[in-house]
Amino acid sequence: MTSATSDEVKVGSTRRRMGRLTAYWLALPGGLWLAIFFVIPMIYLLSLSLMTGNFIDGFTQTFHVSTYWHTISLYHDQFIRSIIYALIVTALTITLAYPMAYWIAMRGGKHKSTYLLIILLPFFVSFVIRTLQWQFILADNGFVLGTLKDLHLVGSDFHLLATPVAVICGLTYNYLPFMVLPLYVSIERLDPRLMEAANDLYASKLQALLRIVFPLTIPGIFAGVIMTFVPVASDFVNAQLLGGAKTTMIGNVIYTLYLTNNDYAAASALSFTLMGALLIGIFIYARALGTKDVMEAAAL
Amino acid sequence: MTSQADQQQHDTASMVDTAAINLRGVEKTFVAKNETFQAVQRLDLSIGEGEFFSLLGPSGCGKTTTLRMIAGFEEPTAGEILLHGQNMVGVPPYKRDVNTVFQSYALFPHMTVEQNVAFGLERKRIGKAEVRTRVGEMLEIVGLGERGSRRPQQLSGGQQQRVALARALVNRPSALLLDEPLAALDLKLRQAMQVELKRIQREVGITFVFVTHDQGEALTMSDRIVVMNAGLIEQVGNPQELYERPRTRFVAGFLGxxxxxxxxxxxxxxxxxxxxxxxxxxxxxxxxxxxxxxxxxxxxxxxxxxxxxxxxxxxxxxxxxxxxxxxxxxxxxxxxxxxxxxxxxxxxxxxxxxxxxxxxxxxxxxxxxxxxxxxxxxxxxxxxxxxxxxxxxx
The missing domain is CATH 2.40.50.100 (RNA polymerase II/Efflux pump adaptor protein, barrel-sandwich hybrid domain)
Known part of the structure; x- marks a missing residue:
């Protein structure tokens, strides 16, 4: 009798353990995928960044970290430029995306999904083609500048291509949906009664937005910022197609080092520096935005 | 019967002068696609100062729409809404001297109980010291003196309800609008809150406009009740009048x-x-x-x-x-x-x-x-x- 009971207990606990393990089994395919196609190349890249040599003689593992200092001192301009562009683009996308997401979530009614589809529609066109379109739009005698020049609103030698403006325009356009979507999700989740309650308690529409909607959508802003800032900082397509020598971003440098100069060690070192900088930046940002103190401060 | 009706009319007439809220010919039509829905049809009501007034009726009778029009969340299609004699039509909710207790409470989740209750006073630019005193007093009245630094999510349903009440009452509005505030509570808590609400209303002496579909709740708590059906007033009266002398078949069936x-x-x-x-x-x-x-x-x-x-x-x-x-x-x-x-x-x-x-x-x-x-x-x-x-x- 007693043994039967303990057997039952054992069976029960085994089943429970299996139940707990199920969750891991579900994570396994994705985990393997990441391990094989992300972690292993990363380790390879890391080891590559610590090698010395060149394409012709071959690379040997020397564990020299000097490549890191060397590349940073050579390319710090492009590095800082990338971070600045990413900051500007992120700020621009928030400014443009927040009202858009707010409007779709609050006033979209039955057509919400249609509006979201329209925002996602550019994704159905190749990234490169989309960016190339901006070459036509911003071309010296394209329909924007051409018209402005015909109307004598700008000088005949005014140009946008190969300027930071062109690169930032392209980047903002390309990454806008990545900001709209997380913002939309977080605004859509808000209880509209909260805004009514704020209005009822003498807060104008703007005050309600600043004190209720904004603080409560910080998670969406956080997600949106990460989804734009990180890829923009390492983007190279926009700078390549819309920029010039003075708008080269760190992504272009890595691209050229790796694929044109075949300086694998330098390219890898620069990649890791960028990754490290972005991770540290996001960590600080998360700490600043995620703590209770800041949430409370936002509320006051 | 006749004399009683006269008396009633006389009461209503004298109340208009001192009325906290007057609705005159208020109508509300919602248009969705090509269909129109008359939520409220020609409503005339006069709610006295300090009265506990209930809007009673089945769902879809227009009672919540009426409350939302008084609060300013909806604008009437026609008619006038007077607060202490002043027409409020077109005035946004944040400029109206009424406060609402929402059915779902709508407490601000990112703020503490104190911050929630202080929200209205801070918007009215009342000094910090006075805000603190009044928030403290109000939390005492609703029995939450100890819980000011909690978050709404850390409170029970009944406690959240009290915070919602305190957040509205602390502003000393000329009328408090309550939209089925007890509907989400279980029976026992609901009965306790009915008594509590009555006590608080007596204590603060503010006009309460209470929306409910629960006839028992309306009968126990109200000074006067308006029974609404399909956007129209069926009957207005005190609980005893409504129960003892229902005027229409609907009122007779709805109450008891x-x-x-x-x-x-x-x-x-x-x-x-x-x-x-x-x-x-x-x-x-x-x-x-x-x-x-x-x-x-x-x-x-x-x-x-x-x-x-x-x-x-x-x-x-x-x-x-x-x-x-x-x-x-x-x-x-x-x-x-x-x-x-x-x-x-x-x-x-x-x-x-x-x-x-x-x-x-x-x-x-x-x-x-x-x-x-x-x-x-x-x-x-x-x-x-x-x-x-x-x-x-x-």
Whole structure:
């Protein structure tokens, strides 16, 4: 009798353990995928960044970290430029995306999904083609500048291509949906009664937005910022197609080092520096935005 | 009856001068696609200063829409909304001196209880020290003095309810609007909060406008109630008036249980109509609006009817009908009978299990049902839009 009971207990606990393990089994395919196609190349890249040599003689593992200092001192301009562009683009996308997401979530009614589809529609066109379109739009005698020049609103030698403006325009356009979507999700989740309650308690529409909607959508802003800032900082397509020598971003440098100069060690070192900088930046940002103190401060 | 109606009208007239809230010919039509929906049709209401006033009705009757129009979340399609004599139509909610307690409470989740309660005062740019004192006092009144630094999510439903109440009341609005605030609470807590709400209302002396679909809640708490149905007012009155003298079939059925009977007027004199109730029946209805030959609807409350085996002595309870007991439910302190009348209608009778009650009747017994004529209520049809307008004018 007693043994039967303990057997039952054992069976029960085994089943429970299996139940707990199920969750891991579900994570396994994705985990393997990441391990094989992300972690292993990363380790390879890391080891590559610590090698010395060149394409012709071959690379040997020397564990020299000097490549890191060397590349940073050579390319710090492009590095800082990338971070600045990413900051500007992120700020621009928030400014443009927040009202858009707010409007779709609050006033979209039955057509919400249609509006979201329209925002996602550019994704159905190749990234490169989309960016190339901006070459036509911003071309010296394209329909924007051409018209402005015909109307004598700008000088005949005014140009946008190969300027930071062109690169930032392209980047903002390309990454806008990545900001709209997380913002939309977080605004859509808000209880509209909260805004009514704020209005009822003498807060104008703007005050309600600043004190209720904004603080409560910080998670969406956080997600949106990460989804734009990180890829923009390492983007190279926009700078390549819309920029010039003075708008080269760190992504272009890595691209050229790796694929044109075949300086694998330098390219890898620069990649890791960028990754490290972005991770540290996001960590600080998360700490600043995620703590209770800041949430409370936002509320006051 | 007539004098009572006059009295009522007089009360209403005198109240207009001191009314906290006046609705004049308020209408609200929602348009969705090509369909229009009249949520509120020609509403005239006057809510007195310091009154506990309830808007009662089934869902979709327009009570919440009416409340939202007073708060300013909806603008009326037509009519005027006056707060202390000032027309509020077109004034945004944040400029109206009323506050709302929402059904879902709508507490700000990113703020503490204190911050929630202080929100309105801070918007009104009241000094920090005064805000702190008033928030503290209000939290004491609602019994949450210790929980000021908690987040709403850390509180129980009943406590969140009190925060919502405190957040609105702390502003000392000229009226507090409550949108089914007790609906989300379980029965026991709801009953406790009913008492609590009444106490708080007495304490702060602010006009409460309370929306509910629960007739018991409205009857226990309100000074006056308006019963609404399909966007129109069925009847306005204090709980006793509404229960004892329902004017329409809808009110009679919505508030408590009513026996609704129909019959042809066979005699009418001196404000009393005699209704045809079979060979041995006799039903009298006091009414000032009937003529011989009219078919009229009457209502008798189950507890007003006395059930007996023998024919009741004439002159005592002048209304009497005969029937057969179909069902008897023993409820301890009372018995409920379902009696089928010889005319075919079924009547519910509630008898207290007191010492004066007749011997208990059982299924199949032939019984007499009798009541006093003043307990037969002549019901009129629910108002339609035109009729409502005519009534308002008068």
């Amino acid at each position: 249980t009513s026996n609704i009977m129909e019959g042809k007027v066979t005699r009418y004199d001196d404000g009393v109509a005699l209704i045809d109730a079979g060979a041995d029946g006799r039903v009298l209805v006091p009414t000032d609006d009937a003529a011989v030959g009219d078919r009229i609807t009457i209502s008798v409350r189950p507890e007003k009817i006395v059930l007996s085996h023998d024919e009741p002595p004439a002159g005592d309870r002048e209304c009497s009908v005969q029937g057969t007991v179909e069902e008897m439910v023993y409820l301890g302190t009372s018995n409920t009978y379902e009696v089928r009348l010889n005319g075919g209608e079924t009547v519910t009778v509630l008898e207290q299990n007191g010492s004066t009650a007749d011997a208990t009747a059982v299924r199949g017994d032939k019984v007499w049902l009798s009541w006093r004529p003043q307990h037969s209520l002549h019901l009129v049809d629910s108002p339609s839009v035109e009729e409502g307008a005519a009534d308002d004018a008068g």
